[in-house]
Amino acid sequence: MLELRLDDEAATLALAAALAEVLEGGDVVGLEGGLGAGKTTFTRGAVYGLGVPEETAVTSPTFALLHQYQGRVPIGHADFYRLNEEIEIEELGLDELLENGAVLFVEWGRKFTEMADRTVLWVDLEIVSGDARRVRLTPRGVRGDAIITALRQRLSP
Template sequence: MSEPTRTRRLVSPSPEETHRLGVKLGQLLEPGDFVGLVGDLGAGKTHLVRGVAEGAGVASSEVASPTFAIVYPYDGRIPLYHADLYRLADYEELYATGFMDLPGEGRAMLVEWLDRIPQAAPRDFLRVTLRHEGEDARSLEVEAFGARSAALLDAWLG
């Protein structure tokens, strides 16, 4: 994997703020955007995903963890796929699911546990790494790989 084009770091003091950050990102997403999420259990990935889905116009009642289904499609302002790679062992297992055909279908993609199978990311994508910074606070390191993702990062976090 190449070096990121741009990087931003920030601290979210609460789950509500992490959700709000997700809403803002979701409002900016376009079909074809790919956002990979990295972080331990409880790091805030779900709060961010629910916010992104809300910002993309997906009803909150539709957002569920795709841990067992691997990928959930959502329809909102833009079509959105939400994937979870936690239970997959390697790239070959992911490939067998048909996942590699999805990015070309004109949907934005949110992929949790991207660090388990980093080859799942296209050349141009955002990687958001969330870490515990106390009871409620989380740090976010956002890395853009490619021109579109750099523009998305700039629009999202300045």
């Protein structure tokens, strides 16, 4: 587990961009935390870090449920907040995206076991006060451990 304090939005974007450098197609990253904690902001930083031009808007997929981008790999950004049935995930086509080598970011990903079981990294964000956030990065499985190891190397001076 890697726990960090993020003083402002720029710090969150920078951490997400560093993480993006070590992600590979097929990785599922789950994001948790209350409204306004920074799940969408973190994903925006990661999407840009994966090579999507920063003039591309990266907004919450709360209503569209899934946004897709093309960086150095395909990218999916989903939000399960409004989903009620596991079957709806199937309809989103996330399996196909992953088979096509996409990196997937899922807000509220713990809600459904199928996607939670495929998640290699949990990003738990918490509001400390004002712009300060606490983030906990928790790896799952061998792939998650490799991501954390590579990220630590990138973050160390």
